[in-house]
Amino acid sequence: MKHKSLFFFIFLLNLLDSLAQVTSRYSASNVLQQLERLNTLGSALYIAAHPDDENTQLIAYLANGRHYRTGYLAATRGDGGQNLIGTEIREKLGVIRTQELLAARRTDKGEQYFSRANDFGYSKHPDETFTIWDKDKVLADFVWVIRQFKPDVLITRFSLQPGITHGHHTASAILAMEAFRAAGDPNRYPEQLEFVDVWQPKRIFWNTSSWFFRNSGTTFNPEEYLRVDVGEYNSALGYSYTEISALSRSMHKSQGFGNSGSRGSEFEYFKQWGGDVVSNDLFEGIDTSWDRVKGAEVVKKFLNQALQDYDPREPESILNKLIGARSALLALPDQYWKEVKLMELEQLLLDITGTYLALNAENSSYTPGDSIKVSFEAISRSDVNWELEALRFSSSNERFLNEMSMERNDKLQFNYELVIPENMNYTNPYWLEEEASEGMYGVSDQKLRGLPQNLPAITGYVTLTLGDQVIEVPVPVNYRRTDPVKGEVVTPLIIQPKAMVNLKAKSLIFSHSAPKAVEVVVIAGKEELSGQLSLEVPQGWKVTPEFIDVNLEQKNEEKIVEFLLTPPSGESIGEIYPVIKVEGESYSREKVVIDYDHIPQQNLFQSSSSKVVKLDIKKTNAQIGYVMGAGDEVPEALEGIGYDVTLLDKDDVVADRLNSFDAVLIGVRAFNTLPWLAFKNTELFEFVKQGGNVIVQYNTSHRLVTQDVAPYALTLSRDRVTVENSEVKFLAPKHSVLNYPNKITSEDMDGWVQERGLYFPNKWSEEFIPILGMNDPGEEETKGSLLVAKYGKGYYCYTGLSFFRELPAGVPGAYKLLVNMISLGDNQTNP
Known part of the structure; x- marks a missing residue:
């Protein structure tokens, strides 16, 4: 069997991941589920774009109700999304969302796969998506997973019609359809055939719903589609599949996807895109019994007897029948279902004996x-x-x-x-080990592609x-x-490495030529660490001292070491890299620990660097209060350019207390995550009325704690500008927010990362002045990215601009613009 070792590799990963949760495996109901699954030889692969796109109630139904081997192939790891539970973005968020998907699969009993596609952020059309993703490589990954998993049925979450949803969504459907045709063709991606055989799924469906027909001018007619009731109750598990689905979906905590279980019939609808036509069931006409395996009559007999004789009070009583089934399985020629069921059966032997x-x-x-x-x-x-x-x-x-x-x-x-072994790899996520592009991760090893995570060390x-x-x-x-x-x-x-070097600031902004301290946290990966630390800097920058000797006695001990970095006289942008030499070897990786209760602790060891920027920026002396929302790194960025920032909690948000601050900033999604803003908003408005300055960063319109996010009428929308280098027009060029204390020019709109902004208001009271106009290619101009209103003696700003991405990335123009927003009210020529 060509793919036997590869199949074991994949199955092993799913098995070892599940061992973190051992308590439910031995239960009588779970053993019954395993017995029924042993007698079922069918498989389905669900395909979509991101973590949380998957239909968990369908996966729960297929895996637990129909007992099919069920997988979810996500094109991306969700790196480009937002984070509701912490400050991690980009690759670190992708690691969190990967683990949340694995937690969801542990709950609904599906399996998880990925392609190498990098979630570069929101995309409005699949054509744009395919200009950034390498379409052929992502298609190759889809084909690779299909050839490994060998699904009878493919199911997509999204339609082929562009323009009605995220471009990544539509792209995943297009790729699924192409992969359906390509996986069985030996002339497509023949290099894979060293490890796998070609495979042609029987059919492919689109899992549709009324959601896809909203605002389309077309009415969703359920009678036109094949339907399946996924709301059935599983008495062995004590849950309906929709209740299991809610538990699974609630694992997507970084996206705020907590869900309550439902009970009663719940229908899923399917449109067939290809394969032999069916009318009643997804698996209609597919033999999912042991009859599909030649010579498996004895296996079937023993497993049927085991299921019939199973007594939850004495599970080991069926041991001989399971051993008989295993012996018969071993006698069969190597093939896919033999390997799948042999591993399932061996796990069951351990479970019924409480091993x-x-x-x-x-x-x-x-x-x-x-x-x-x-x-x-x-x-x-x-x-x-x-x-x-x-x-x-x-x-x-x-x-x-x-x-x-x-x-x-x-x-x-x-x-x-x-x-x-000296050559053992660090436990860094495998897809982060090689150089990546905006649209693709680099994974040279064919056998690693598609895997959700590393094998255990x-x-x-x-x-x-x-x-x-x-x-x-x-x-x-x-x-x-x-x-x-x-x-x-x-x-x-x-x-981990023998030594790790973390830069405390991910970007350093110099507004003058005076040196700044650069703090490097040296972490010992071993006991009695002795090394020589240096800091590599761009040409024209100066660092002192040249090196620093570091000695740490205990493993995982940390020490903060300071260099002085002096910028050049003119404007400059570059990167700095800490390097420590230990026992003749150089180490330059940082250690990042991601630790949340709902996922296993994750450790990342990536190249350590920070962006350094020397720019001509002026700022007023301001005391800033900051209300943290879902989590961002804006306060640290503001402190980095000399502001005094105080984090505020509920009891601090009182108008009279806020008067000690020149400006109060509200962190991202605060009006989604802080229930007390439903009544403390009036304190913010009163602070503005008395002469204060409030800046509210983006929120989503879904699940606002109050509709009153501003002292005047303001309606949030899903408007966004995803092309980070899109043209920006100055709608109010004489407004001080574009002139004081920094003159904002078109050059300040250069170098932004991932996007301009998101969830802009699309309706507002006449008191608001729209400052910026922008749009993605081919779309109408949006004017709600930055709104400024005079209220009483003070100023209120609402902005969907992505400062939470731009400031940590060291984007000069973003710093200048936010400084101007903070300075509103200091210049008496403000409109």
Whole structure:
């Protein structure tokens, strides 16, 4: 079987990911689900563009109700979206959203796949999307996943019609349709055939709904489509599939997609795009029993008997029947369903015997070349006595012999010491290891493409025997600790550099020629670290001292080291890079820890750098109050150019207390995330009325805590400008916001990243003055990106401009414009 090792690689990843949640696996209802799935040989692959695009109620229904192998292929990892739970954006947000998808799949029992496409931000048309994505490479990834997964049925979330939704959405449907035709053609992407065979899905559907027909002039008629009731109740699980769906969808926390479960019939509708025509069911005419596998009659007989005889009070009573099925499976020629069901069956053998296997590292992190102590725990909580024969590790060729019987409920424990190979990769997400473009991640290794995440750093393979049955069980080496509040916390083993160098500021703005301190956080990846730290700077910039000796005694100890950086006399933009030399080797990666309760802790080790900008910027002396919303890095950016910024909470937002500030800024999506702004908004308005200055950054119109986000009428919309270099017109060129204290010119609109802005108001009271006009190519001009109104003695600004992206990226013009907004009221010539 050509793809046997590759298939094991993929299946192993899904299996090891699920081991983080072991508690439900042994339940009687889950065993019943596994038995029914063993008797079902069908598969479906759902395809869309982003995390949270997938139809979780359909996935839950197909995986748990119909027992099909069900996957979701997301074209992107959602890097270009917004973050409702923290400050992470771009690649870091993509890591969060990847893990949220995996958490969703653990909930609804689907499997997860990706292409190499990079979510570059909102796109209004698939043609634009394909100018940034490498269409042929993304199509190759779609074909690759189809050839591995071998779905009977493909299902897309979005239609082929452009212009009614996100360009990425339509692009994913176009690619799905093309992949449906290409996957079975040996002349398409023949380089893949070293690892996989061609595969032709039976049919492809569009999973439609009335949503796609809104504002289209066409009425959605359910009678025209094949329909499936996904609202059924699963008595074994105690949930309807729509309730499971809500639990799954609620994993997309960074997108604010928490959902409440529903009960009762819920219909999904499908339009067939290709394949043999059906009228009643997605799998109509497809044999999803063991009859589709030649010579599998004995397998079918044993599994039917096991399902019929299953007693939840004595699950091990069906052991002999499952062993009979496994023996018959092993006798079959290698092919796809043999491999799928063999791995499912072996997992079930462990589950019905209550067999628990764990490998725990003594510490959470190590460096290549380190010795690592690993404890092994094994227990069988039934009368089935497995023989524990041997253990080997993926990191070495050494095989440890145990040869012990696992008696009922008798825990076995062993300790091992391994050496981590010097050439072991760091546990950085594999798609972030190579140079990326705006539209594509670089992944040279064909076998990695499509995978949701890295394999564990080290995996143990435990050999168990029972009579003539020999099973090798993969077990990841993890780190386990007991948290006094959360209880047991399991985190993936970390392989990290010997030294890491984090720059505290991701951008440094110099408005004069005086030097600034550059703080570098040196993190020891090993004990007794000694190294020499230096800072690489652009031509024309000066750094002192030339190097700094650093000594750290403990692993993971941190030390802040300061350099003085002097800019050139003229304007300049560049990058600085910290490098530490340890034992003759240079290290220049930072360590970023992403830690949220709903996903496993993630560690990123990427090249460390910061943008440095010398520009002619003037600012007034201002004390700034900042109300943090969903989370952004604007306060740090403002402090970086010399402002005093105070973070405010609910009790601080009182007009009289706010009078100590020259300006109060409201962080992104604050009116979506802070319930108290529903009544504290009037305090902000009163502060403005008394002569203050309030600047409100973007919110979405969905789930506002109040419609009164401004002292005058203001209606938010979904208007946005996604082309970051689109032309900007000055609608009020004499307004001080474009003139004081900095003269804003067209050059200040250069160099913006990802987008101009989003969720602009499209209706406003006449008191507001629109400042900027802009539009994406081929669209009408929008004028709501920056609105300024005089209210009483003060000024109120509402802006959808993406300062939360531009300031951390060190965009000079964004700094100048925001400084001018903060300075409103200081110049008495303001309109």
